[in-house]
Amino acid sequence: MEEVPDGIHQWLSVDQFPGHLQKYWFQRFKIWDKYDKGIWMTEDAWFGVTPEPIANKIAAHIAESAPKAKTVIIDAFAGVGGNAIALARSGRWERVFAIEKDPKTLKCAKHNAEIYGVANKIFWLAGDCFEAISRFVGQENTIIFASPPWGGTSYGEDDIFDLTKMEPYNLDKLYKSFTKYSKELVLYLPRNSDLNQIAKYVPEDQKLEVAHYAIMGASKALCAYFGDFNFDVAEEEVEE
Numbered sequence: 001m002e003e004v005p006d007g008i009h010q011w012l013s014v015d016q017f018p019g020h021l022q023k024y025w026f027q028r029f030k031i032w033d034k035y036d037k038g039i040w041m042t043e044d045a046w047f048g049v050t051p052e053p054i055a056n057k058i059a060a061h062i063a064e065s066a067p068k069a070k071t072v073i074i075d076a077f078a079g080v081g082g083n084a085i086a087l088a089r090s091g092r093w094e095r096v097f098a099i100e101k102d103p104k105t106l107k108c109a110k111h112n113a114e115i116y117g118v119a120n121k122i123f124w125l126a127g128d129c130f131e132a133i134s135r136f137v138g139q140e141n142t143i144i145f146a147s148p149p150w151g152g153t154s155y156g157e158d159d160i161f162d163l164t165k166m167e168p169y170n171l172d173k174l175y176k177s178f179t180k181y182s183k184e185l186v187l188y189l190p191r192n193s194d195l196n197q198i199a200k201y202v203p204e205d206q207k208l209e210v211a212h213y214a215i216m217g218a219s220k221a222l223c224a225y226f227g228d229f230n231f232d233v234a235e236e237e238v239e240e
Helices: 019-025 052-065 084-090 101-117 129-136 170-178 195-199
Strands: 070-074 095-100 122-126 142-146 185-190 210-215 218-226 236-238
Touching: 052 084, 052 142, 052 185, 052 210, 052 218, 070 084, 070 129, 084 095, 084 101, 084 122, 095 101, 095 129, 101 122, 122 129, 129 142, 129 170, 142 170, 170 185
Parallel strands: 070 095, 070 142, 095 122, 142 185, 210 236
Antiparallel strands: 185 218, 210 218
């Protein structure tokens, strides 16, 4: 078994699990189907990783609805690899790029991709996503998927979350930074995001697809699909 580096964890029992993260121990197989195969995590990663059923559904929606000419997808905030792994497993893309600036988190992502058998299908980029993504300037075959940090869990306290206050990157920063490189952009945002704020970035002659992703009837997040995506998706539940 590969030695787990410092600052990275492979928790094997609830007794090892940090007290403030206890609820995630009981959700571990909803987050990673192969958790017991040796998944690596950092403590912070539990707050940001996309549960596997949702990551798979998002990957399927992007694969089905994206323009056929788009053959490369970029995961701008790869984290410990949940979304990048799902995108690679979809089989839709000639290249999957995953960007992560934290070295320990990136080690987790690479290791977890090995567990899911897609390590050789993902090209890893270490660094700040807003800098690393500049290498794709002028490439017209790319789509950008971004699951940014939401600034903690306080967003859940609001009935409607103000995306101008999302930290450390608000909606305006994300949209303007990424659409310089691709007009096809998928943003993974809090379930209670202000849809009126999102709609302001859509040209008058276009429509915006927004999909809520739920587990057991409870919405976990939404995705806003900017650009020429072609599918008719309503709010639907992701089966366990």
